[in-house]
Amino acid sequence: METQRYIIGKRDEKGFYPVKVCAIAAGTIHRRHGSWYATMPGHPVERAADRDQAAALLVARVDQGDRPTIPAPAPVTPATRIHGLRATRSYSHLMPSLRLSLANLVRSAEATARLAQLGWTPLEGYPGADQPWLMECRLCGWKGRRFWSHLRGRNGDNTPRPITRHPGCIPxxxxxxxxxxxxxxxxxxxxxxxxxxxxxxxALDALAAIQTALDGKAFMSAAIYSRSIVEPCPASTRRAEVLRAALTRRTNALKNLKNQ
Incomplete structure (x- = not known):
């Protein structure tokens, strides 16, 4: 039986697991949207089916002589800034890693609305269902990362998990x-x-303005228009409802045009 040559460490708060290969800090692995990825700093990110395959990719890189390097910082442009928290504090609720699209923005609005109902305040943009999301508990002030997929419930059960919310919360x-x-x-x-x-x-006007900006590669304008969808609002539940209805109406209209 082949000896396992890698050690997967404890997941950090952002969802990355450090990996050592023969005592060499080779990089990290992480899960995003159903797939696993292996990252060795300074080298392309590689996709894998599971965590062990992702770690094995780092083993292969070490075997071929690759080592982590620190790449030169990439130039910051409006096209890269809008996807993360690297913009300004005014855009802190934009999605940190998801592609800026109408579908993702509506999902973000729905998740934000449900968090308000459950007594949570997001402290950064919606990262996707299976990624750790920094938020604050409105019941006691605790801050930390939770998974939206756990809070929304799974397999038709809308009960958030765990029932205790987090260690140290109120009874x-x-x-x-x-x-x-x-x-x-x-x-x-x-x-x-x-x-x-x-x-x-x-909602239709907001979605149309964002899509027009994206089609014209006016990324900063798209980010500005998106704030009306992702910013906190006391009417977040109703906003999410009308945005979903508007997106459905828009999608159906586009399908009808293609079928004509």
Whole structure:
């Protein structure tokens, strides 16, 4: 039996596992959207089917003489800034790694709305369902990373897990009363200084403006327009509802045009 030559370390708060190959710090592996990836700094990221295959890719790199290197910092342009927290604090709720698209923006709005119902405040942009997301517990002030896929429930069960929320939170018996108190903050209409869409017509206009900017490669404009979708708002539940309806209407209209 072949001896395993790699050691996978403990996952960090951003979801990366350090990997050592024969005592050499070879890089990291991580899972994103159903696939695993191996990263050796200074070399291309490689995709794998599972964590062991990802670690094996790092073993192969070490065997062929590759070693981690620190690449020169890439120039920062509007096209790269809008995808992450590297922009300005004004854009802190943009998605840190997901492609900026209408579908991802609507998913972000839906996740943000559900977090408000569950007593959580996101502290960064929506990273996707299976990536750790930095957020704050409204019940006690705890800050840390949770997985949206755990909070939304799985396989048709909408019960967030774990029931205890996180270590050190208030007793489970007090959760319901605390969430009822927080629910009083939510509204059906946006009262923010910067208007957020809460009607179908407004949602259609917002999506059209973003897509037009993306089609024209006006990435900074797209990021600015996207703020109306991803920023916190007391009417986040209604905003998510109208955005989903608007996206469905827009998608159906495009399909009908193609079929004509």
């Amino acid at each position: 489970v018996a007090d959760h319901a009363a605390a969430l009822i108190t927080l629910a009083a903050e939510r509204a059906r209409e946006c009262g923010c200084e910067r208007k957020h869409p809460t009607w179908i017509s407004e």
